[in-house]
Amino acid sequence: MLREGALGFGAVALASLLAEDGRSTIRPVRLPTARPKARNIIFLYMDGGVSQVDTFDPKPRLTREDGKPFGLKAEPTQFEDNGAVLGSPWAFRHHGQSGLEISDLFPSLARCADDLCVVRSMVSNFSEHNAANYFLHCGTGMAGRPSMGAWATYGLGSDAADLPGYVVLDGGLTPSGGLDCFGAGFLPATHQASLLRNQSPALANIQPLERVPDLQRLKLDTVRRLDAAGLGSLGRHDALESAIANQELAARMQMSVPDATDITGESAATRRLYGMDAAFEHTRSYGRQCLVARRLVERGVRFIELTCPRAHGNARWDAHGDLRNNHSLNARAVDQPIAGLLSDLKARGLLDETLVLFSGEFGRTPFAQGRDGRDHNPFGFSLWMAGGGVRGGIAHGSTDEYGYKAVENRVEVHDLHATLLHLLGLDHERLTFRFGGRDHRLTDVHGHVVRPILA
């Protein structure tokens, strides 16, 4: 039981929770169980599912057989409107010293090829967006479980003095499945993501409502005085002291959150680096998100997720038709900002301790949906990581000749989760929470750390 009154954001608030709700058997892991390689994670969530065969998994056979019937047995698809083999509209080239192949969709990112650790053999368990989203974020296909970010702050607390430890930077599109993708599930509410908008105010309830600036200070002083007096009738309790401390922290957050999201102090060169002078408005807005992500990393926020801008209306990367236009617009929005983020982090020495993850909830079919789209494909897709603890300039695993199913070194979503936690210094089998009668994990009863990609 905690006796001190001075309270930080995550750890101590949690401890007081444990004392008060009587479930004293719950003990968070708190301390890393292995040497951490990454302190923070930035998850660039690519909503809707990026086509692997058009981005990071070159398949010449598709080009050769473009328009011909698909040579393998097709699994059931979401729209059951399967067409012929569809060759990629984009050329692939070798980049960097590593010679990693990346398609022409990502000209800026390609310059960071030697930092990218591409996994070409990802598989998911679900063909529908929502279930696949819950799975990617929370390790199960249903809503209601803690998200990766929640597990990370539960396991490690937050290094941010007066910011939440798990932040979602809202680019405009909330994923299918809604905010449950970012929930704390059965973990205490403190671990749920704070959704920061791309405009002001960024966070709900962060803006004082008092007409006069000093008035809130006066009120809070009054509250503090009255709370202190009230302790006489309430008695001394950890929970009360935490609540009082949280009141102060909340007041500070009214300053720190706008400060963290305010980029007016960033140099013109930095803004350019992130594409904030681009002609395409969604490049500018995603650039701003990436820049804010770096500012949050600097402030110790543990887990940051970026959602996508409306580069192609509501379609996200979900190119059921019009693949060429859809992926062009989406890539145009994120390419330069992400390249800017990677190089900026590197320049500031932050990339070593920050893991950047780029992934959708699944990939897309190598055969067409209708004429010019691609349907959902959970059987094989690509993602990449960069920075904290992973090898750069490599491609791990492979799909079949069509890019349809992972065939070599399959990596399941549970394995991804195990690896992310490992990089943070957490053992996915020991990071547990007792709920509803059993010890839950992000990885359920699955998951293996993907050792070959570790630096």
Add this chain to the structure above:
Amino acid sequence: MIGPCSAMQLLRNWGAALVVACLAAGTTASGAEPSSPDRTAEWEALFQSRAERWSLRPVTSPVIPEVRDGAWAKDAVDRFILSRLEAAGIRPAEPAPPQIWLRRVHVALTGLPPDPETTLTFLRDPSDTARVRIVDRLLASPRFGERWARHWMDLVRFAESYGHEQDYPIANAWRYRDYLIRAFNEDLPYDRFVAEHIAGDLLPAPRHATAGGWNESVVATGFWYLHQATHAPVDLLQDEADRIDNQVDVFSKTFLGLTVSCARCHHHKFDAIAMEDYYGLTAFLRGARQDSAVLDPEGSLGTQAAELEELHARQTPRLRSVVRRAIREGAPRLKDHVLAAERIAAVLSAAGSTHRMDPPPEEVVRAAAAQGLDARTLARWVTALRELKPGDTQHPLASVVSPTQRPPTQKAEAAGAPRPGDQPIAMDPQQGFASGHAFASKPTPPAAWRFVEDQVDFLPAGVLHSGYLAPGFEGTLRTATFTLTEPHLHLRLAGRSGRVKLILARYALREFNPLLFERTQFDVDTGGRFQWFSIPDLKRHLGKSVYLEFLDGGDGDLAIGQVLMSHEATPPPDPPLLPDPGRGDTLESRATALERSVQEGLRRWSRGEDPGPDLGRISWLSRHGLLDWGRQGDTIATLAREHRRVATAVGDPVRALAMTRGNLEPTRVQLRGDPRKPGPEIPPRFPRALSSSRPDGPRCDGGRLELAARVTDPANPLTHRVFVNRIWAHLFGVGLVPSVDNFGALGQDPTHPELLDHLVVSFRQGGGSAKPLIRRLCLTRTFGMSSTPSDPEAERRDPDNTLLHRMRLRRLEGEAIRDSLLAVSGRIDSAMFGPSVLTHFTPFMGDRMWVKNPSGPLDGAGRRTVYQETRRNFLSPFQLAFDLPIPDSTVGQRSVSNVPGQALALMNDPFVRDQARVWSERLLAGPPATPRERIRSLYLEALGRFPDDAETEALLRLVGHRQGEPSKDSEVVEETWTEACHVMFLLKEFRYVP
């Protein structure tokens, strides 16, 4: 077979009718357990040792312990607590001050603070009798049910939408919430409450709602279907298995405190639960179906249906003799109508006229008068002929008008000629797969008829017709479950605004989104004629268990002639053509033949026989008002009026989310939890660890009545322990078994096992309902203790307070905080029940443009939080900040977090700020008072006590901070008091009760 003990229990719970029904309908379970993994010697040994766990042993009747300080104990409960404290050498805390006890008991029982009068009265006389009075009044308050229903809603993952991508609504979920509020307010005995949840639709003597009169028991079954769900699942069987898994999970945790779902893929890792126990429970759910129950308020619909049935029986002979008489008099004079109408139609066409026929125009009136015909009937004939398109071979009059045109058929074929590849699907509403009154009658007899808008409609025999007695009744008819062995379904249907659904693997979201299942739902609008409809190309669903639903939503009718499962992609051809009575060389000869044929058909009908080949046409002519009954027309109109008097104003039923019975489907163990790997077949069964001493009993209706009997059987040690423990946890903050949803090996052991069993015994003796137990516990010395320990030694020896040496500080739940804000501000609207107040949307709840939501009011219309909408994708941020559980599975014990987001919400949420303003306005509108007096009111209303001098001074400083400004300015005065009210909301004492 049913044992005497179990029969007694059934009798006690639900009356004799059930036992009879059960015995009559019951087929005894094949006593043989499947020869499967759960019988291996290794598992058997494990099972036996695990079945010895304390929670599975019978409930005992412990001796009330002796204590040294006998004066301290008011109740036996206090003795159980005190004896453990004395043994540990700990002195219990002092009694809490009266105002704290008062606030504590108000929050615990109603989730609201005491009002000032109550506080003042009680503080003057905080005696034991006054406490009894307070507790009794709170238990009798409607607010009690609102508070305790919400506790229960956490257990059944209550929500009003399915979540996932589109967040489709769960229709009428709020009725279940209302059910809970009534059940807790009426103190429904728990066994009955449980039985209604599990099998409320099957109980032979259901309860009826005190206000409204509908079948209340059915409403409880809605809880099964409050799960999340996704549309267009690519793997339908996996999706179904996941939904059923959630149902088993919620059921077993809520009622039994067992985590049966842990045995989905393998035997339970820690408890005496085999995979067979899990799949045995899923078998009950596979014998059930989701229903939008059609409930009959005050039984008025049933009365009306019975009246109509009786009227129909009385009118049938009368109508027949009238028709007989009309034919004898030469009616209906079809030849004359056809010839006259054709002449007029030709003239009108030549003139290019688009005359309206209602009222009949001059030329029609003249022609009718000349021939002694009814002008309005003739006008309808003119319309009918003019509307007949030259190529319309389907038209019943096609062959009359055009000699080259042969009608495809004349029969009102409700059925086609079967082919070798066709399998008829049987349907029988008497089997009990109908809900509502629309399909309540039997298949139509020969020479059936009904009134449609004052015209006689002649119906084929053997048809299930939702509009047989009257339009306006709502209802659903379902087939028995059948296995899809052929890829096509063909349905012979007639109707207006009817709907048909093929239910595959219990998938219920087709109605919202056609993706992947487009053809499994369609609407029927045939204008009364029978037509074939097809649900083709079900090849990828072959082997699945399916059933059909036929729905009449009350604004039309639906008649079902035949349903075929077929190898053929096209429906059967229409029956061979019969000699056409309408053929001939001239219009006159064809019309004469038509008249003779129709008269012959009607003559047969009037003798109670099937009218024969021309029924379809007769029916069509009659429905369209083309039969002129001559002198008998008035009598038929009289009969129609008689019918209309009873048939109009069919009342609206109450619709509720519910479970309804289906037939038992074979259920198989799914090896490693994979629905594509079926193992041995398994009958519905209750977990063996809870029924080892008893053989399987009889089953009827999918076995859920039996399941309910097993759950509530006093020999089952878990059900009452779990419930009593939940009540304890809500009152004392932590359960006697702290893991309230898990009494298994991973749960925690009881801190006071004897006390738990003592309470179970007394709970049962007291009638097994919540209120007496709550009353007793609130009046104990233990409940009245201070939350501050009496001596530091106590904290050292019992640091986690497991022995309960003091009461626990409680933070109000999010609902109680919001409700208290409304109560204190005075904005609260104490209206009860009804559809939920729409969620208020803010820019911080995620922007998903494809989910369209009208936003509700900022203050939720002042209604209590239990009446606010719960949408899975748009849960209230305020409530989430205060630990509203995600509605996924059972949560008996909420988290109590302590985060800055809570402070931010109370500081800056416009709702909170708004309530401060409402409160200050109310305060200032009251009688004139000094600032000091007002501050006293603030404390009294918000915290149930008076401020001390320091507190008063601090607030005086705040309200006086704008003294420099013109003091007469009422806006300034109101603003400063709004700030003061807001400060009260921010005090820790406002949301923490010591």
